[in-house]
Amino acid sequence: MSTPSTTPATTARTCWSRRPAGGYERYGAEPVAALEVMAWLTVARPPTVPDDSWRLAFEHYLLAESTFSTPAVSLREHARLLLGLDRWVLFSRP
Numbered sequence: 001m002s003t004p005s006t007t008p009a010t011t012a013r014t015c016w017s018r019r020p021a022g023g024y025e026r027y028g029a030e031p032v033a034a035l036e037v038m039a040w041l042t043v044a045r046p047p048t049v050p051d052d053s054w055r056l057a058f059e060h061y062l063l064a065e066s067t068f069s070t071p072a073v074s075l076r077e078h079a080r081l082l083l084g085l086d087r088w089v090l091f092s093r094p
Helices: 010-020 023-027 050-063 075-082
Strands: 029-035 040-044 087-091
Touching: 023 029, 023 040, 023 050, 050 075, 050 087
Parallel strands: none
Antiparallel strands: 029 040, 040 087
């Protein structure tokens, strides 16, 4: 059985979730799966304050810009959706 390939974007998302003051420290975000251009995370403490969710949405944009490729999901909408979500999926094409 072959191991799924890991792209630099997937590695960056995993590092973000584990760095100090990153996703894990602030939100309890832990990667549960990563495959090529996508990463799935579980979140123990999702943001509860709009300012925090806005900052997090911007970090997601910088880290995984393709997450926002759907026209219906603006940065503002993503920030609103992050309030209370206990699972995140980040998508980044090279």
